[in-house]
Amino acid sequence: METEPTTTTCAATPEKLKLGSQLCFALYSTLHGVNRVYRRLLADLDLTYPQYLVLLVLWEKDEVGVGEICEALFLETATLTPLLKRLETRGLIQRRRSAEDERRVIVTLTAEGRALRARAECIPDRIAAAAGWSLDDLIDLRGKLIALRTNLTTAD
Numbered sequence: 001m002e003t004e005p006t007t008t009t010c011a012a013t014p015e016k017l018k019l020g021s022q023l024c025f026a027l028y029s030t031l032h033g034v035n036r037v038y039r040r041l042l043a044d045l046d047l048t049y050p051q052y053l054v055l056l057v058l059w060e061k062d063e064v065g066v067g068e069i070c071e072a073l074f075l076e077t078a079t080l081t082p083l084l085k086r087l088e089t090r091g092l093i094q095r096r097r098s099a100e101d102e103r104r105v106i107v108t109l110t111a112e113g114r115a116l117r118a119r120a121e122c123i124p125d126r127i128a129a130a131a132g133w134s135l136d137d138l139i140d141l142r143g144k145l146i147a148l149r150t151n152l153t154t155a156d
Contacts, residue, residue: 034127035049037126037127037130038052038123038127041123041126041127042123044119045116045119045120046090048083050073050083051083051086051087052120052123053073054069054073054080054083054084054087054093054107055087055092055109055113055116055117055120057069057072057073058093058107058108058109058113059109059114059117059120062108062109062114063106063107063108064106064107065098065104065105065106065107066080066081066084066095066104066105066106066107067104069107084107087113090112091110091112091113092109092110092112092113092116093107093108093109093110093113094107094108094109094110095107095108096108124138
């Protein structure tokens with residue numbers, strides 16, 4: 001039986017409201033470290049982290065609609081459009097209207113965008129090295145974080 005977070009009965013303890021006891025702060029502060037490492041690694045590719053995420057989607061499946069990219073990255077179109085414009089200006093992607101539905105914009109990698117994938121190939125290994133964990137440990141953590149995200153987004 002699911003209980004709304006606001007209606008959960010809880011016992012008061014002094015530890016519960018300490019900063020170091022908060023899941024949100026552990027995630028928030030960890031993300032600062034993760035972002036710092038990604039920023040350094042992506043500087044070699046002249047990419048921002050959000051641009052890298054868009055390219056990851058396209059490296060997995062080229063010729064994708066803007067809506068599909070938004071869904072994959074949990075972004076709104078208004079957030080994604082400026083990212084796509086910058087990637088297009090850099091010559092990494094192309095955008096075109098769908099022949100079947102003029103309202104739909106299709107995003108495709110250019111040859112330069114596809115070639116950049118080879119240069120990004122080592123990023124997961126370098127993240128694992130920076131974390132001091134194996135790739136298997138990071139994969140396990142990712143799975144737990146995805147489960148946490150799913151639970152939290154369905155708890156609304």
